[in-house]
Amino acid sequence: MKSIVKIEMVVVLFALIAFSGCKKLYNLPEEKDYLSNNINYTNKVFEPIIGRTNLMGGFNGDNSTQPITFEIVNARFGDGKPVTDIFQKVPTYVFTAPYTGLEKSLAEIEAKRKIEMHALFEVRSSGEFILWGSSTNQLIKPRPSDSTNFSQDTRFFDVKIKNTGGERLIRDLQIRPFRERPYEPSNDFNAYTGLPAPDPKFPFDKKLRDYIRPYLNNVVGATTNKNLISNNDQKDVVVYIRQFKGGNGHSLRIKALNKDSVEINPAAFNETVWDKMIHGFNMQKTDKYVQYDVAYPIPLVEIQTFYAPGGSRAKAQLSYSRGSFGGGRIIANFGVDFAIYQAGDWEIVFHFKTENPKFISE
Structure with a gap:
């Protein structure tokens, strides 16, 4: 029985070596990650409140291979003007250790967070978007006070999504921020x-x-x-x-x-x-x-x-x-x-x- 097992292991090892040699001999392409044609966001219109940390998204990868990278591109208003305000980098509180509610002093709380420079609006490695609580009405112009949703007042952007299997572009996502409600x-x-x-x-x-x-x-x-x-x-x-x-x-x-x-x-x-x-x-x-x-x-x-x-x-x-x-x-x-x-x-x-x-x- 042991000899049969040894023979099977030798056969498998020989097959792996042979396949590897064939790939080199016949110049077969390396295996690539899978990137689905159906990747998308369940919601494409985001209405965060300025001055709060808002997590938004709903990315559906449709079984695409991880890791996937995300990049916000072509940010513009509906009339074509470029959008820059939401990408300003400002000092932002970020927790570096878990907050539990059991902390005994302000010093203990502050030791668990630090200030980093972040763009006000970012896409995370998960595909989620975040508008940081460091945003203000002075840094980001809120949606119009008359409650209209004209295209020229709306920020549009696309998201470039990549892995080694390819690249996709999700177009025409929107962000329409409400003014601060403290x-x-x-x-x-x-x-x-x-x-x-x-x-x-x-x-x-x-x-x-x-x-x-x-x-x-x-x-x-x-x-x-x-x-x-x-x-x-x-x-x-x-x-x-x-x-x-x-x-x-x-x-x-x-x-x-x-x-x-x-x-x-x-x-x-x-x-x-x-x-x-x-x-x-x-x-x-x-x-x-x-x-x-x-x-x-x-x-x-x-x-x-x-x-x-x-x-x-x-x-x-x-x-x-x-x-x-x-x-x-x-x-x-x-x-x-x-x-x-x-x-x-x-x-x-x-x-x-x-x-x-x-x-x-x-």
């Missing part, structure tokens, strides 16, 4: 103009506007004893996400205002776990607000962590309890799931517009 939810301003958004119930009344609306659970009014509501029809409580002056450049402040626009002491929200709410440090608690040192954007990356259970949003939630009839306790809370993409000093403000929340027991 935070989410952002229904309080118009995505095209950046101006305050009209009230959805009365869109032609210029005196009225839309607001970010929080969720509310068991929050009742101090005078009516009725559940407070925040929707298109009734806005008892609204949210502002806005910048403030006097911070350190990387702070986040959370506060609540009563119906007279006076700060409510955070101590009133006696069930709030302030030190577990935000992935921030050096918490300061005053009689007007609670403030953290944070790293931006928030969340830093779109992965599920303790501070961002859904991956793409953090949570600001204020809770309190009060006595109920029969000796029990009523737990009430309100909050908003949010993201902030632009570094700076920001505050999340819950404004009780019509009446104050009830804190006293029944």
